[in-house]
Amino acid sequence: xxxLLTINGLDxxxxxxxxxxGLDLVLNKGEVLCLLGRNGAGKTTTLKAIMGLVPxxxxxxxxxxxxxxxxAAHEVPKAGVAYVPxxxxxxAEMTVAENIEIGLMARGKGQATRExxxxxxxxxxxxxxxxxxxxxGGEQQMLAMARALCLEPQVLLLDEPTEGLMPSMIEKIxxxxxxxxxxxVSTILVEQRxxxxxxxxxxxxxxxxxxxxxxxxxxxxxADPAAVKRYVGVG
Amino acid sequence: xxxxxxxxLATLEGLVTAAVLALTALGLSxxxxxxxxxxxxxxxxxxxxxxxxxxxxxxxxxxxxxxxVAALIVAPLVxxxxxxxxxxxxxRRLNYDPEATIVATIGLLYIxxxxxxxxxxxxxxxxxxxxxxxxxxxxxxxxGYKLSIIAASALLLVxxxxxxxxxxxxxxxxATQYDREMAQAFAIPVERVYAGVFALGAMLAAFAAVLxxxxxxAHYLMGQDPLLLSFIVVIIGxxxxxxxxxxxxxxxxxxDGIVSMFFSPTLAKLIxxxxxxxxxxxxxxxxxxxxxx
Numbered sequence: 001x002x003x004l005l006t007i008n009g010l011d012x013x014x015x016x017x018x019x020x021x022g023l024d025l026v027l028n029k030g031e032v033l034c035l036l037g038r039n040g041a042g043k044t045t046t047l048k049a050i051m052g053l054v055p056x057x058x059x060x061x062x063x064x065x066x067x068x069x070x071x072a073a074h075e076v077p078k079a080g081v082a083y084v085p086x087x088x089x090x091x092a093e094m095t096v097a098e099n100i101e102i103g104l105m106a107r108g109k110g111q112a113t114r115e116x117x118x119x120x121x122x123x124x125x126x127x128x129x130x131x132x133x134x135x136x137g138g139e140q141q142m143l144a145m146a147r148a149l150c151l152e153p154q155v156l157l158l159d160e161p162t163e164g165l166m167p168s169m170i171e172k173i174x175x176x177x178x179x180x181x182x183x184x185v186s187t188i189l190v191e192q193r194x195x196x197x198x199x200x201x202x203x204x205x206x207x208x209x210x211x212x213x214x215x216x217x218x219x220x221x222x223a224d225p226a227a228v229k230r231y232v233g234v235g
Numbered sequence: 236x237x238x239x240x241x242x243x244l245a246t247l248e249g250l251v252t253a254a255v256l257a258l259t260a261l262g263l264s265x266x267x268x269x270x271x272x273x274x275x276x277x278x279x280x281x282x283x284x285x286x287x288x289x290x291x292x293x294x295x296x297x298x299x300x301x302x303x304v305a306a307l308i309v310a311p312l313v314x315x316x317x318x319x320x321x322x323x324x325x326x327r328r329l330n331y332d333p334e335a336t337i338v339a340t341i342g343l344l345y346i347x348x349x350x351x352x353x354x355x356x357x358x359x360x361x362x363x364x365x366x367x368x369x370x371x372x373x374x375x376x377x378x379g380y381k382l383s384i385i386a387a388s389a390l391l392l393v394x395x396x397x398x399x400x401x402x403x404x405x406x407x408x409x410a411t412q413y414d415r416e417m418a419q420a421f422a423i424p425v426e427r428v429y430a431g432v433f434a435l436g437a438m439l440a441a442f443a444a445v446l447x448x449x450x451x452x453a454h455y456l457m458g459q460d461p462l463l464l465s466f467i468v469v470i471i472g473x474x475x476x477x478x479x480x481x482x483x484x485x486x487x488x489x490x491d492g493i494v495s496m497f498f499s500p501t502l503a504k505l506i507x508x509x510x511x512x513x514x515x516x517x518x519x520x521x522x523x524x525x526x527x528x
Contacts, residue, residue: 051420073419083420091413093525094406102410105403106422147421 001028004186005050005081005155010059010069012042012049012210019045020210022059027155032177032187034197036232037207043190044086046207047157050188051083052076063155077106082153086160086190088144092133096124099132099143103150117146120176138169145176149185156180156187162196174200194228206231240374242493249492250485251381251450254388257484258443259461260468261395261477262436268475269412269432272326272336276343277440278462279351280318284310284441285453286351289360303365303449310445311438317347318437322430331429344458351455359457364449384446391442396477408432412475467507471514473524482522486510 005027012020020042027033035043048054050061052073061068068076077083082103091099104114118125121142127135132143141161148156158177162170177187177200191197197204198218205215208231221227263277287310292302321343329335368379399405411418411428419425440461451457468487472479487507494503514521 053416053419072424074422074424077420077422085417085420089414089417091410091417093413094409098406101403101406102421102423105406151421 001031003027004029004064005188006060006062007046007050008060008062010046010049010061011057012045012054013057014045014054018057018210019054020049023207023210024212025205025215027186027188028202030181030184030186031202032181032189032200034189034191034201034204035207036191036194036197036204036228038231038233041207042210043207044159045210047083047085047159047188047190050076050081050155050157077151077153080107080151080154081157082148082151082155083157084144084148084159084161086163088140090132090140090143090147092131094132095129096132096135096143097128099147100124100128100150103147107151109150109152113150113152117149120149120179121146138165138172141165141169141173145173149180153185156185158187159190160192161189162191162193170196194232198222237374240372241496243372244375244377245493245496246489247377247381247492248496249489250385251488252491253485253488254385255443255447256461256464256468256488257392257481258388258446259440260465260472260484261392261480262439262443263462263465264469264472264474264476264480265432265439266436267469269408270326270331270429271333272331272433273333273340274433274436275337275340275462276321276347277340277436277465278458278460279344279347280314280437280458281440281444281461282351282453282455282458283314283317283347284444285362285448285451285457286355286455287313287441288445288448289362289453290355292362299363300365303362303445306362307442307445311441314441315434315438318434319430322433326429326433327426348455348458355453355455357455359452359454361452362448378450380449384450387446388443391439392477392481395439399477404431464507467511469521470511471521473521476521476523479521479523 003026007023007025010020010023011018023042023046025046035046037043045054049056050068052068052071056069063079063081066079068079071079091102100114104110123139124142124146127139132140135143145161161173174196177189180187189201198221201218203215203217204221206213206227213231214227216227259281263274266272266274288306291306291309295302295305325339325343326336329339364380366380369376370379370382399408407423407428410423411425415425464487468480468483471486472483490506491503494506
């Protein structure tokens with residue numbers, strides 16, 4: 001598969017503390033790549049660095065040859081990268097429709113995109129005038145994904161999308177990620193739950209102490225459950 | 236004068252104060268709400284508006300109405316440009332740090348004030364009202380110009396509300412207010428939004444000053460009271476809340492008008508201070524503000 005997003009030797013800091021130490025990562029076109037690792041390993045920081053929300057002190061992040069790390073944070077989504085953060089971070093005081101409008105405005109998308117996204121999450125269509133902060137956890141997660149998909153991104157960054165959700169909603173999220181892969185959207189998924197990762201991932205990268213220790217296919221991981229224990233501490 | 240007409244007169248005076256205060260405080264509230272910056276120089280933007288109104292009206296030297304309309308357009312634009320320059324040269328360089336910007340805007344306050352003293356002088360100067368029509372009520376005649384201040388402020392407040400709630404610009408401003416980082420993740424150029432909001436806040440103060448200067452006078456120290464009263468209004472109403480700003484401005488304006496007329500201006504100030512103290516103790520986020528996340 002062709003490389004879409006390539007990270008080479010990425011260093012990132014929070015103040016004086018170095019969080020990423022020369023991280024390397026490749027996302028291929030049309031694949032779902034999962035990042036697994038302990039808390040504090042650098043998974044969320046990796047996603048934030050791709051979005052330009054944490055500056056890269058060294059290294060490069062390129063999307064089909066276009067360097068992202070030198071762009072201002074607000075230019076990255078225009079390049080075709082969308083982000084669904086941990087905890088959703090909706091604009092809680094705004095309505096569902098306004099949150100979707102923010103997503104559409106990011107890359108100048110219109111009514112057709114809006115309808116396509118609402119077809120993916122029909123429950124949101126019934127709640128367009130509702131304040132997003134009053135939605136259930138599952139609906140909020142749907143809205144966070146819908147808002148991101150309004151960009152029609154090439155790359156979707158999902159940070160723990162199943163956190164705190166009911167099993168039926170987790171299944172819905174998994175189905176959506178699989179459906180998006182079918183539509184050609186490449187996804188980097190940060191997840192803690194190994195079974196959820198194995199259900200949807202093409203490849204898995206183990207992040208430890210700000211470095212990519214090992215990348216393997218989902219099949220290889222199924223055959224080597226000890227890998228999970230090695231890097232994540234459970235198995 | 237009987238009690239009823241006396242109360243009506245006090246209420247009208249209070250509404251004029253409330254109208255100007257609501258506009259000025261809204262500027263301060265918007266800047267804090269979106270940028271999380273306490274702009275201590277806000278009163279100086281007000282003063283600059285009044286001084287520029289005098290300068291424009293005097294320079295034109297034509298009919299007072301023409302001079303006033305020109306001032307109403309030119310003064311807010313010039314003040315907005317000064318605010319943009321301040322944002323670019325000072326606030327942006329401090330990365331909008333809440334503490335550093337308080338110190339920086341204190342510096343800005345002194346720079347603007349001293350520039351006004353040097354270029355405009357220490358005198359208080361009047362601007363001729365655009366018209367001197369008196370509305371004849373059954374009990375007394377009342378300045379038509381003062382009534383027009385109330386109407387103009389109300390129009391501008393409604394326009395600001397419409398922009399904030401019904402337009403894409405308002406959506407972008409609110410998104411930036413709620414979550415700066417996520418706003419950037421959705422392609423919103425946060426620094427440009429900040430610059431626009433800082434300029435808009437200053438322009439609202441300047442507009443309020445141009446409205447009030449025909450019944451007050453332009454003076455280089457006139458920014459202090461509006462700043463203090465604006466802080467009182469936004470503390471009571473809740474920082475960043477347009478509805479809270481209007482309600483609190485009405486409360487302060489009307490109590491100032493009525494209490495000052497029937498008792499004393501000092502008592503009116505005491506009441507305002509007491510209300511602020513009670514809000515800070517029992518509802519620190521203000522009557523219509525939301526608790527810090």
